[in-house]
Amino acid sequence: MKPYLSYRVTWWLAFFVMAGPLLQLVAIAFTGGLGANPIEFINRYMGDWALRSLLVALSATPLKIVFGWTWPVRLRRMLGLWAFAYVTLHIANYVAIDQFFDFKAIGTDIVKRTYITVGMGAFIILTTLAATSNKRAIKHLGGKAWTRIHKYVYAAGILGCWHYFSMVKADTLPPLIHAAILSGLLGIRIWDVYRKKNLKKTS
Amino acid sequence: MLIKIRKSWELAEQDVTPEKLFKQRRQFLKTGAAAVAGGLAGGLLSHQAFAAWPQAGEMLTNVAKTSFDPGEDATPFDQVSSYNNFYEFGTGKDDPVYAAKDFKSDPWMVEIAGECAKPGLYNFEDLVNPHQLEERIYRHRCVETWSMVVPWIGVSLAEVIKRLEPTSKAKYVAFETLHDPERMPGQNRSVLQWPYVEGLRMDEAMNPLSLLSVGLYGRTLPPQNGAPIRLVVPWKYGFKGIKSIVKISFTETEPPTSWNRSAPHEYGFYANVNPEVSHPRWSQAKERRIGEFFKQETLPFNGYGDEVAELYTGMDLAKNF
Numbered sequence A: 001m002k003p004y005l006s007y008r009v010t011w012w013l014a015f016f017v018m019a020g021p022l023l024q025l026v027a028i029a030f031t032g033g034l035g036a037n038p039i040e041f042i043n044r045y046m047g048d049w050a051l052r053s054l055l056v057a058l059s060a061t062p063l064k065i066v067f068g069w070t071w072p073v074r075l076r077r078m079l080g081l082w083a084f085a086y087v088t089l090h091i092a093n094y095v096a097i098d099q100f101f102d103f104k105a106i107g108t109d110i111v112k113r114t115y116i117t118v119g120m121g122a123f124i125i126l127t128t129l130a131a132t133s134n135k136r137a138i139k140h141l142g143g144k145a146w147t148r149i150h151k152y153v154y155a156a157g158i159l160g161c162w163h164y165f166s167m168v169k170a171d172t173l174p175p176l177i178h179a180a181i182l183s184g185l186l187g188i189r190i191w192d193v194y195r196k197k198n199l200k201k202t203s
Numbered sequence B: 001m002l003i004k005i006r007k008s009w010e011l012a013e014q015d016v017t018p019e020k021l022f023k024q025r026r027q028f029l030k031t032g033a034a035a036v037a038g039g040l041a042g043g044l045l046s047h048q049a050f051a052a053w054p055q056a057g058e059m060l061t062n063v064a065k066t067s068f069d070p071g072e073d074a075t076p077f078d079q080v081s082s083y084n085n086f087y088e089f090g091t092g093k094d095d096p097v098y099a100a101k102d103f104k105s106d107p108w109m110v111e112i113a114g115e116c117a118k119p120g121l122y123n124f125e126d127l128v129n130p131h132q133l134e135e136r137i138y139r140h141r142c143v144e145t146w147s148m149v150v151p152w153i154g155v156s157l158a159e160v161i162k163r164l165e166p167t168s169k170a171k172y173v174a175f176e177t178l179h180d181p182e183r184m185p186g187q188n189r190s191v192l193q194w195p196y197v198e199g200l201r202m203d204e205a206m207n208p209l210s211l212l213s214v215g216l217y218g219r220t221l222p223p224q225n226g227a228p229i230r231l232v233v234p235w236k237y238g239f240k241g242i243k244s245i246v247k248i249s250f251t252e253t254e255p256p257t258s259w260n261r262s263a264p265h266e267y268g269f270y271a272n273v274n275p276e277v278s279h280p281r282w283s284q285a286k287e288r289r290i291g292e293f294f295k296q297e298t299l300p301f302n303g304y305g306d307e308v309a310e311l312y313t314g315m316d317l318a319k320n321f
Helices: A007-030 A038-058 A060-067 A071-098 A103-112 A114-131 A135-141 A143-150 A153-165 A173-202 B002-016 B019-037 B041-049 B124-128 B157-164 B258-262 B305-312
Strands: B063-065 B109-114 B120-123 B133-141 B146-156 B172-177 B197-201 B211-216 B230-232 B245-251 B286-289
Touching: A007 A038, A007 A071, A038 A060, A038 A071, A038 A153, A038 A173, A060 A071, A060 A173, A071 A114, A103 A114, A114 A143, A114 A153, A135 A143, A153 A173, B109 B124, B120 B124, B124 B211, B133 B211, B133 B230, B146 B157, B146 B230, B157 B211, B197 B258
Parallel strands: B063 B133, B109 B245, B146 B286
Antiparallel strands: B109 B120, B133 B146, B146 B211, B172 B197, B172 B245, B211 B230
């Protein structure tokens, strides 16, 4: 099937869609919309979009499984790097603005506060994946090892949802919605693995 | 210092409440008590009698200045009235200012119940009007580690309680927020168990700091801040300051409180501001004052230790959090 849009156009379109939340935040900031507690606003905003972009990146393979589309897979690296960008901004806001480089407080948070421990775990995974997202790393690690390492993106997704779920006070609906989407995406992959196994058996 | 403040209250009250009017009110209280049996009649009557109460957002007059002033800059009105935790109007802090916009709090009845000599259904003005309105500038510390300084207007809770004549069995005061999902859309979701309930030990309620607030910044309370009447207990985390109160009852046993019921290991009955006792999920050592960049150290009892620390002598505050 001939694509409606060329790969290059699709890539740039997706790139700007992913940049949307960041551009919107700048617009909100310039129109005075950050509210009474801008640091908290930015923190929540970046956290929300980090998890959402991760879910977007994680939907590439399920879209291929369900609809046979291959173009999302080709965008996956860029999508994943956007997720990493939002996570980095989320954590930069926490370290540099919220805690103002109070590394003692940050260390205590990481050790004592489960949701921060879990969040940092997700950040470490995504950093590793971002650092090995280039062709040189694939070559260096070998395709198999690289693929195995990059499967940890699902762990990052689970940790991200856990982090979100365990920081809210009472309204667990938004984190549960994100977790449900993640479960759906994971479920499709698991279903696909079993389907392929069964195909092998029957053939 | 406290003694001086008390004196100023007494003087002010004599200034504004002629004896004749005071007696009329006593009379009304009696009829009010009788009217409980007879339904809403008492309420309607009292509403006519005190129709002069200003509408929401109106200027409050005859407000006495008190020396309750931390000497810190008050948080601007637009921030106090747009950054609110009021789950009855949504769980986002910018939800209530929109969702509560058309909330009508007039007329407003407050049921007084339990261990007291004057139970009944009162128009809220009748609970407030016999007492001197005071402006008190209090620090406000949220359990989420942000804080504000708010110039509240209200009456001493202790004075109101005294007039209701609690019996010797009254060991606690329980409060309840309006439960009306049509007017409070946040109640359509069971994020918390509705209605919102709160409580104080009697000696906490009788502490001079405890305020029944009806306004801020010189005007009646905006709906998102708990119109028309709310509790302010500045040495406790903000969630103790129950909003839009429709019931006050005197009880012999510790009443349930909403956040404690929702997560008992995270929110206790006392909820005193304490930098040394962490919330299980975050530290309470510091707070960010709204409008400021750097965090500041949180003070024990939110800086009101001189006034309230003695209420808790001998208690393990890490256990009774």
